[in-house]
Amino acid sequence: MRVFWVLGVVAMLAGCGGGGGAPVSKEPVPVGQVTAPNFSDADPHPWAGRKPANYPVHGIDISRFQTSIDWQTARANGVNFAFIKATEGGDLADPMFRDHWNGAGRAGVQRGAYHFWYHCRPAAEQARWFIKHVPKGGLPPVLDMEWTPFSPTCTIRKPGAEIRAEAAEFMNIIAAHYGQRPILYTTPDFYVENEMWRLSGMEFWLRAVTAHPGERYEGQHWTFWQYTGTGLIPGIQGEVDINVFAGGEGAWADWLATRQQ
Template sequence: MRIALMLAALAFATLSCGRSTPPPQKVEAKAFLSTTSPSVIYPAFRDADPHDWDGRHPGHYPVHGLDVSRWQGPINWHQAKASGVSFAFIKATEGGDVADPLFDDHRRGAQAAGVPWGAYHYYYFCRPAHEQARWFIKNVPKGADLPHVLDMEWTPHSRTCRLRPDGATVRAEAKRFLDILERHYGRRPIVYTTVDFHGDTEIGRLRGTEFWLRSVAGHPHQVYPKSSWRFWQYTGTGLVPGVQGKVDINTFNGHPEAWARWKAGG
């Protein structure tokens, strides 16, 4: 009997050798509906261009979700949720006059499937913050499950706006936008940003602000030293059931109980 057990353990160790992420646990369709005993899931999404993570990697976090826009086309939100999608940030607007044509479809689809959602605004520095905030409010109704998002990054490929203001100006404009949305929706938005923008503008100095950081080739603590973060966008080439083609995948910084509290505004 002892020999049989030793052989079984050896076989298991051999099969597990070289695994870079923890084995995924069973995905439950009603995950995170309970704030007292939320289910634990580790969705195993595929990636068209996977990174060879060194050290702590996305697989250590149980709560994962998407950010989407018209480029993803129609989404089967029920299928996405069943695969382990726990939240979605949906593009609504950019600048002061562009609205994503699939925002309402994505929003209603996520709601129907029970996927918590928030909207995001892509910022351009050729318009004042108050005009962009008004445009967002005009297009995004109240009732989101999550805080909305201010997406701030450089726009070097834009045909209409490539301005790169200094850090003080960037932070002042961001604060105006966040203040206006907080007054209207009742919860302060998150700021999404990239490595170069974060370093160039010191946007992380904004007080009372939570951050969503992009880092597809290293953990945020390596890429954004000493910076706190609420969400981490760890790939732009994810493959998720229910979504056509590649999609951004993100993880929440915390366990399911923390996610349930934060989502509820705690």
């Protein structure tokens, strides 16, 4: 997600929003072409300094809660990539994964799958569950690790060293299968409390909805930044998470060339 923004787009991101900007087109977009974001936000943050508008390549992450997506419209209005929830723990599969995966692919949206970590199951079991449900091809797999205080079955908080060891085990299994090392998604509190920066060779996708990742994760290199959970995009019913890629269009093309499966 990330400058060829127009002033109107910047204004929409800063405004109150109510369903995204007016759809620009439903014409097919050539594969690889970056489309500019035509978004708004139901609960916008007053960004100052380094802001999402500084990055031209935007995309989304979705799950079963996004039940209706016109992928062609979303693609034309700035959705260049999508990370789609596939699995959770060792026995839950997202019922919308296949529909979202196929829809994104048909529209030329760069697509990847993510696994939501369950702190009460072994790493190897969770990795096997993900592999069972996610085909090869697409963006690198993602491991989503965060605290789960509202889980009805697992609110345990293991020591940071144990969590990092489990993350490494999961990633090694996934990398061996897909030929690409996964990306780690996490939140500010989880990152700090478990010292996730100690994981070597890690590529990060970071959540930061009130400040730039450089302020929330000081000194940490990142590839993707989730900057809102209340985005409004033409073609997508309801609110959605929006993300940006760390570089410009050229860097995006270079990253895809080396990090796609």
